[in-house]
Amino acid sequence: DSGVTQTPKHLITATGQRVTLRCSPRSGDLSVYWYQQSLDQGLQFLIHYYNGEERAKGNILERFSAQQFPDLHSELNLSSLELGDSALYFCASSVGGTWNYEQYFGPGTRLTVT
Amino acid sequence: AQKITQTQPGMFVQEKEAVTLDCTYDTSDQSYGLFWYKQPSSGEMIFLIYQGSYDEQNATEGRYSLNFQKARKSANLVISASQLGDSAMYFCAMSGYNFNKFYFGSGTKLNVKP
Numbered sequence: 001d002s003g004v005t006q007t008p009k010h011l012i013t014a015t016g017q018r019v020t021l022r023c024s025p026r027s028g029d030l031s032v033y034w035y036q037q038s039l040d041q042g043l044q045f046l047i048h049y050y051n052g053e054e055r056a057k058g059n060i061l062e063r064f065s066a067q068q069f070p071d072l073h074s075e076l077n078l079s080s081l082e083l084g085d086s087a088l089y090f091c092a093s094s095v096g097g098t099w100n101y102e103q104y105f106g107p108g109t110r111l112t113v114t
Numbered sequence: 115a116q117k118i119t120q121t122q123p124g125m126f127v128q129e130k131e132a133v134t135l136d137c138t139y140d141t142s143d144q145s146y147g148l149f150w151y152k153q154p155s156s157g158e159m160i161f162l163i164y165q166g167s168y169d170e171q172n173a174t175e176g177r178y179s180l181n182f183q184k185a186r187k188s189a190n191l192v193i194s195a196s197q198l199g200d201s202a203m204y205f206c207a208m209s210g211y212n213f214n215k216f217y218f219g220s221g222t223k224l225n226v227k228p
Contacts, residue, residue, distance in 0.1 A: 002158070035159075043205060045216035058216050090159055099147045099209040099216075100166055105159040 025093030050097035137206030
């Protein structure tokens with residue numbers, strides 16, 4: 001158990017809908033990272049937050065948004081869902097804000113868009 | 115364009131032997147980070163090892179070591195004394211400074227034979 005929790009574990013929804021994925025980092029970790037893993041695109045980095053502020057953006061679509069709250073949990077919002085958004089969404093946390101800190105991954109949220 | 119290449123889609127290794135998983139990268143950045151992750155069949159992502167571009171020593175973490183050859187732009191993962199539990203997908207990844215860029219390779223599936 002990495003100490004990172006993600007809810008829900010599975011999510012099935014229809015095209016055009018909006019969903020929110022939640023991530024709670026390990027106690028003491030200030031950074032949260034979001035990743036997407038799909039058969040088509042492989043693994044992609046989406047976005048990084050450190051202590052409530054956005055640090056870096058990767059291949060995150062405009063339909064997607066994220067935030068990190070004062071208690072350091074993070075939410076990834078996906079809207080106007082398309083079939084191609086079906087993927088495993090991971091969040092990870094680390095204590096520091098730069099890329100040389102070890103990341104701990106949550107179990108992922110499996111999103112299926114029908 | 116930056117890119118990570120893993121040329122071995124699948125590999126077999128005998129238990130207790132060492133194995134090298136190849137990774138080459140392409141970047142014009144002076145400062146970057148190189149990472150390896152493990153993904154067992156259960157789906158979770160596990161951070162294994164990190165190497166900074168300015169680190170002169172190869173990174174090691176237990177049975178894992180990263181063979182960093184900067185001039186050749188390679189960052190191979192060496193697993194010593196393979197165990198059955200090492201059977202998994204392994205992903206190489208690279209970040210630019212401050213995570214403004216982050217790329218994963220396509221992965222290598224390692225099977226450890228008893």
